[in-house]
Amino acid sequence: MSLYSQYEKAFSNIARPFAFLDLNHLDENILFVKEHLGDKHIRIATKSIRSVEVLNYIAQSFPTSSGWMTFSAKEILFLAKKGFDYFLMGYPILEREDVEQLIPYIREGKEIVWMVDSIETWEWLQKIGEENDIILLICLDINVSTSFPFIYFGTKRSPLTEENALKDLLEKGIKHKHTKVVGLMGYEAQIAGVGDKPHEKWKRGIIPLLKRSSRANISIWRKKAVEIIESYVGKLKFVNGGGSGSLLWTVEQKEVTEITVGSAFYFPALFDQHTSLPLKPAAGFGLRVTRKPEEGVIVCHGGGYTASGALSKDKLPKVYLPEGLEFLQNEGPGEVQTPLKATGFIPKIGDTVYFRHSKAGELCERFQELIVCRDDKLDGKFRTYRGEGECFL
Known part of the structure; x- marks a missing residue:
């Protein structure tokens, strides 16, 4: 039985549109990650999952994980109330009430580490710690992007791009007694988030060259940053790096x-551009075919679930099943309807077309639940954050 037929059988009585999670594919992706972690611990990125039940499902396979990288303090509070622990806030925040709501959990022993890349954020955390007579844990976020002569390769995030900037921050910050540096993050976004086979064909000869040169710079700077920080604060508890797209390279960095x-767990469409990741699409959404305006063209109800980031075709959903369907050049996926051109099999009115979202967790912002299947059978439902009434960013 084809995968399309399996899905049609499993989801035959589910109202469209709906989001789905294929447990067979999720299990394969989990196994791939486990087999390639080497001696590294995993920190699971909640932003890419956005479902408590899926987070718990994944965590069962990683009993020695470092914990969770979160994207909002409100999200930490939400997860802490559900018994989660060991949080790394992935980005600097300056929302006082959000941090103060977590202080009771910190007093109880939950580990929450706050991201810092400026003295302003450090001093802000120090003030909260002092007023509440508590020590707040800090992770310093260095910038490992590479600035080539004619191109900036990476993301504009932390200002800590070189030794002097890092030393200056440490010299100003370590005097504060209500904060403690326990970690370093050096996220190689230009490796993890940029595929080897980009949508634009003209980039395909350039990206591998930029990546190759950038890797050498990343390794040198991140190692040096660890040495500098540890010379000021002693042995770090963790050094965080990588993302799904750089997994195979980052595991080799000592x-x-x-x-x-x-x-990597959902394997969204954007990651098709990473040729080193033989993963399986585990999550997506299904739309009903409701129109056939002319021969070779069908129209689905809904579908305009465009991903965030720089505007480009690779931020659109990807038609998944059945094969042989593509977007119309002048319309694309729409808010309430999505026309498709058929180059092979033509679905009938009433049939289903399956799509993959471009970016992982953003799919869950559109749906209240993931309909779970294994083979051609339903296997329950997992609520998304949205399904629990939450929206953090």
């Missing part, structure tokens, strides 16, 4: 102790 992984 200075890294843990790797953040999230998108």
Whole structure:
């Protein structure tokens, strides 16, 4: 039985549109990550999952994980109330009430580490710690992007791009007694988030060259940053690096102790551009065919679930099943309807077309639940954050 037929049988009585999770494929992706972690710990990126039940499902396979990388303090509170622990806030925040709501959990012993890349954020955390007579844990976020002569290769995030900037921050910050540096993050976004086979064909000869040169710079700078920080504060508890797209390279970096992984579990369409990841699409959504305006063209109800980031075709959903369907050049996926051109099999009115979202967790912002299947049978439902009434960013 084809995968399309399996899905049609499993989801035959589910109202469209719906989001789905294929447990067979999820299990294969989990196994791939486990087999390639080497001696590193995993920190699971909640942003890429956005479902408590899926997070718990994945965590069962990683009993020695470092914990969770979160994207909002409100999300930490939400998860802490459900018994989660060992949080690394992945980005600097300056929302006082959000941090103060977590202080009772910190007093109870939950580990929450806050991201810092400026003295302003450090001093802000110090003030909260002092007022509440508590020590807040800190992770310093260095920038491992590479600035080539004619191109900046990476993301514009931390200002800590070189030794002097890092030393200056440490010299100003370590005097604060209500904060403690316990970790370093050096996220190689230009490796993890940029595929080897980009949508634009003209980039395909350039990206591998930029990546190759950038890798050498990343390794040198991150190792040096660890040495500098430890010379000021002593042995770090963790050094975080990587993402799903750089997994196979980051596991080889000796200075890294843990790797953040999230998108690899769902394997969204954007990651098709990573040729080193033989993963399986585990999550997507199904739309009903409701129109046939002309021969060779069908129309689905809904579908305009475009991903965040720089505007480009690879941020659109990807038509998944059945094969032989593509977007119309002048319309694309729409808010309430999505026309498709058929180059092979033509679905009938009433049939289903399956799509994959471009970015992993953002699919869950569109649906309240993931309909779970294994083979051609339903296997329950997992609520998304949205299904639990939550929306963090």
